[in-house]
Amino acid sequence: MARLRLFGPARSAAGIGEASAPGETVGDVLAWACDRFGADFAELLGQCRIWVNGEPAEREWPVAGHDEVAVIPPVSGG
Amino acid sequence: MEPGETNDWISLTEVPIAVGEVLAWTAQPDCGATVTFFGTVRDHAEGRDGVVSLEYEAYGEYCEGRMARVAAEARRRWPSIRRLALVHRVGVLRVGETAVMVAVVTAHREEAFSAARFCIDEVKATVPIWKFETWADGSSWGLPCEVDGAAHVGHGAVQRGDQSLRPS
Numbered sequence: 001m002a003r004l005r006l007f008g009p010a011r012s013a014a015g016i017g018e019a020s021a022p023g024e025t026v027g028d029v030l031a032w033a034c035d036r037f038g039a040d041f042a043e044l045l046g047q048c049r050i051w052v053n054g055e056p057a058e059r060e061w062p063v064a065g066h067d068e069v070a071v072i073p074p075v076s077g078g
Numbered sequence: 079m080e081p082g083e084t085n086d087w088i089s090l091t092e093v094p095i096a097v098g099e100v101l102a103w104t105a106q107p108d109c110g111a112t113v114t115f116f117g118t119v120r121d122h123a124e125g126r127d128g129v130v131s132l133e134y135e136a137y138g139e140y141c142e143g144r145m146a147r148v149a150a151e152a153r154r155r156w157p158s159i160r161r162l163a164l165v166h167r168v169g170v171l172r173v174g175e176t177a178v179m180v181a182v183v184t185a186h187r188e189e190a191f192s193a194a195r196f197c198i199d200e201v202k203a204t205v206p207i208w209k210f211e212t213w214a215d216g217s218s219w220g221l222p223c224e225v226d227g228a229a230h231v232g233h234g235a236v237q238r239g240d241q242s243l244r245p246s
Contacts, residue, residue, distance in 0.1 A: 005137070007135060007137050007206065007208060008135055008208030008210075008219055009208070009219040011135075012219065046236075047236060048236065049233060049234040049235065049236055050234070051140075051234065054139065054140045054143065055232070055234075056232065056233065056234020056235065057234070070137060070206075072137070072206055072234075073208065073219075073222075074222030074223075075202070075203065075204070075205065075206055075207055075208060075222065075223060076207070076208050076209045076219065076220035076221060076222050076223055077134065077136075077166060077177070077178065077201065077202055077205050077207030077208070077209065077223065078117045078166075078177060078178045078198065078201060078202035078207075078223060
């Protein structure tokens with residue numbers, strides 16, 4: 001299972017910062033997360049970027065156990 | 079900590095930014111221009127009066143890498159940059175403390191001003207850091223810095239409201 005990392009408002013909406021997520025693609029992982037974390041999380045996801053191992057990813061990309069899928073809400077540093 | 083051979087000082091830090099140390103490192107005898115920018119914690123935000131503290135959360139594994147990309151792009155655009163420092167702090171900060179510092183050193187001022195502006199804008203738009211604001215009568219995540227929807231180096235596209243992801 002891939003490792004799912006959640007940050008900032010996405011972490012707050014989910015109530016958790018990381019999880020092991022089932023699924024064969026990035027899209028599978030995100031669908032699992034929406035199902036588990038609910039409507040507020042799913043709505044926020046619509047404003048987020050998705051990275052895999054630190055790089056922008058496409059939904060169709062396959063993921064495996066060593067991959068880290070991260071939900072990146074609009075950043076607000078500085 | 080001062081970088082070794084490189085001319086870029088890139089750092090994510092949990093302790094107060096060592097401003098004097100960074101500026102001592104950036105100074106070059108053959109350069110006449112140092113432009114610095116300090117982003118400091120402000121006592122208010124939009125609709126949020128009496129901000130007392132900010133907590134910066136980072137995707138720590140990738141912050142310095144993203145800052146390094148900003149530095150590399152700045153050097154590509156302004157090859158005359160001699161020394162460049164990008165430092166961002168994380169953790170809980172009080173009003174007035176420095177959250178981010180940019181310093182650009184060049185021979186002449188024009189490139190230094192332009193490059194410093196570019197660097198702070200790109201850092202705020204691409205480095206995976208989020209601030210949680212606590213003010214007089216509430217607390218919430220800070221409003222995004224990104225307002226223009228423009229493309230930025232290595233940041234990727236937004237997941238535009240895909241209905242198939244919504245729970246049924």
